[in-house]
Amino acid sequence: MIIFLYGTDAYRSRRKLDEIVANFRSREDKSGMNTTTLEASKTDIGEIQQALFSPAFLGNKRLVVINGLLALKRDEQKPFVDLIGKLPDSTTAVFYEVGDAKSLEKSPLLPLLTAGKFNWEFSSMNMGAMAAWISAEATKFGVSLTPEALSTIADVIGDDSARAANETAKLAAYAGDKKIIEAADVAAIVVGETREDMFGFLDAVANKQTKRAMAMLENEIAAGIEPMQILAMLARTVRLLIQARDLLDRGIPQNEAIRELGVHPFAARKSLDQARNFEMNFLVGLHTALLEADRKVKTGLTPTPRLVLDLFVAKAVGV
DSSP states (O other): OEEEEEBSOHHHHHHHHHHHHHHHHHHTOTTSTTEEEEEGGGSOHHHHHHHHHSOOSSSSOEEEEEESGGGSOHHHHHHHHHHHTTOOTTEEEEEEOOBOHHHHTTOTTHHHHHTSSEEEEOOOOOHHHHHHHHHHHHHHTTOEEOHHHHHHHHHHHTTOHHHHHHHHHHHHHHHGGGOEEOHHHHIIIIIHHHHHHHHHHHHHHHTTOHHHHHHHHHHHHHTTOOHHHHHHHHHHHHHHHHHHHHHHHTTOOHHHHHHHHTSOHHHHHHHHHHHTTSOHHHHHHHHHHHHHHHHHHHHTOSSOHHHHHHHHHHHHHTO
């Protein structure tokens, strides 16, 4: 059997992968001796072939997970075009990639893997899809969200499914016995916390307080927030501040400005207040730097997201 997991939403694809591995072990491999995970970039091709074609050890099935095979050079992938079709029935091969079909389109393996029955693409979700996904996540905790709460959290989270899962768990605990999550809960637990963290960080950057900015960055990472999540949160906050700054510069009355921002009133009022502390040129410069940081991550120009984040801070302080 061949399974192909890919897409830009690494959190959901990784969770699907973990589910596949857990299910296989519970059914076929309680000892774990017939489950193998390989990083293609760090593994000899011969070793990958051996793992795929070796018989199961004291069992009937083997599970082989290969990360990043489609990211190798085309010549290194070509031997697998024929081999994949010859896999023994005892082997379940899972090919896992972080990237969308467009970024993987030059791979000679892509047509073969996407043609199979078991292939899932985990694309970034729009606001509607994110709201539906959060609602399903909440159900697992035995709670539900009002339509306004769903709209608010989906707007704040954007397409960050990892953070959506984390915030939903926090909201479920906060809701307690009432089992209903309302917009006010989202404002208190998600919106307020996010804006304060990001506003404080941007304030440090604007005042060229590099040590303070880096300390706040370390606190976020120590709290378990991934560098890519921080970049995404910053990008959404900066975009909202640009909108708010523009409304202020045009002299739009506050009530009208809150409506035009299109987010929860709590977040809108906070954004308008904070936007007064930033010049439009500074915000536009930050937005450009964030776009560049995102490009470096997606094209692999910088080794790690953490390094991209550090480089962004260094550049932003000089914006």
